[in-house]
Amino acid sequence: MKAVAAFTLLAVACLAGCGTTAADARAGASATGACPSVHDQPMPDDCVGYDPDAGMRANDAYRERSVVPPGGRGEAVEHRERIVAALTEAVAAGPLTADDARAVLEPLGYGVQAHGSSEVSMGGLAIGVDVGSACVYGEIRDTEVTLAIGGGIVDGGCLPALGN
Numbered sequence: 001m002k003a004v005a006a007f008t009l010l011a012v013a014c015l016a017g018c019g020t021t022a023a024d025a026r027a028g029a030s031a032t033g034a035c036p037s038v039h040d041q042p043m044p045d046d047c048v049g050y051d052p053d054a055g056m057r058a059n060d061a062y063r064e065r066s067v068v069p070p071g072g073r074g075e076a077v078e079h080r081e082r083i084v085a086a087l088t089e090a091v092a093a094g095p096l097t098a099d100d101a102r103a104v105l106e107p108l109g110y111g112v113q114a115h116g117s118s119e120v121s122m123g124g125l126a127i128g129v130d131v132g133s134a135c136v137y138g139e140i141r142d143t144e145v146t147l148a149i150g151g152g153i154v155d156g157g158c159l160p161a162l163g164n
Contacts, residue, residue, distance in 0.1 A: 065135075066151030072133025076149045079131035083110065087127075087145045095119045096140060101127055113159040118142060128158025 035047035043049045068076060083105060090096055090104045098114035105112045113128040118140040127147070128137040135158035138147035152158055 064154050066154070068134040068149065068151050073149065076131050076134035076136065079110075079129070079134075080136045080147055080149055082108065083129055083131075083136050084145050084147055087140060087147075088143075091118055091140055091143050091145065095122075095142075096125055098125065098127075101125060101140075105129060113157050115159075115162045126159055130158055 033047055034050050035044060036052040037043065037049040086104050086108060087096070087101065090100065096104075096118040098112075098116065101114045102112045111130045113130075114125060116123050116125045116139075118125040120141050124139045124141040126139050128135055130152070134149050135152050136147050136149055137158045138145075140146075153160060155161070
């Protein structure tokens with residue numbers, strides 16, 4: 001009988017303590033979620049604010065290119081000229097796919113990342129070639145080969161993964 005009385009007393013105490021208003025609960029509560037900061041609007045009490053624009057910029061950070069090391073640019077320029085010449089000759093014979101670009105450049109000793117097709121209607125062929133100290137990267141659209149020199153991307157390699 002004492003156990004039932006103690007349990008009843010404990011239940012009443014709990015229910016009395018749980019009957020606080022929402023305003024009282026927020027005063028001592030911690031944040032329960034993240035909310036985007038909206039200009040000139042107060043932040044709800046149960047949110048931790050964040051800048052959604054900064055989040056979007058950070059989301060694309062994996063695409064940022066590293067800096068080509070000093071002295072590496074000259075070597076990369078020579079590789080770029082060799083790669084452009086080989087791809088220009090190949091695309092003159094017809095559209096190139098990613099597999100075609102690899103077939104042209106791998107025998108020359110290059111590791112190739114590529115996706116797409118050089119046909120403009122297919123969106124063009126994106127290509128990235130690791131030349132050791134840098135990347136030669138860009139695209140081929142129809143017969144136009146446009147390649148630049150830069151460092152690798154933060155995500156690794158010379159091109160973002162397909163779909164990124």
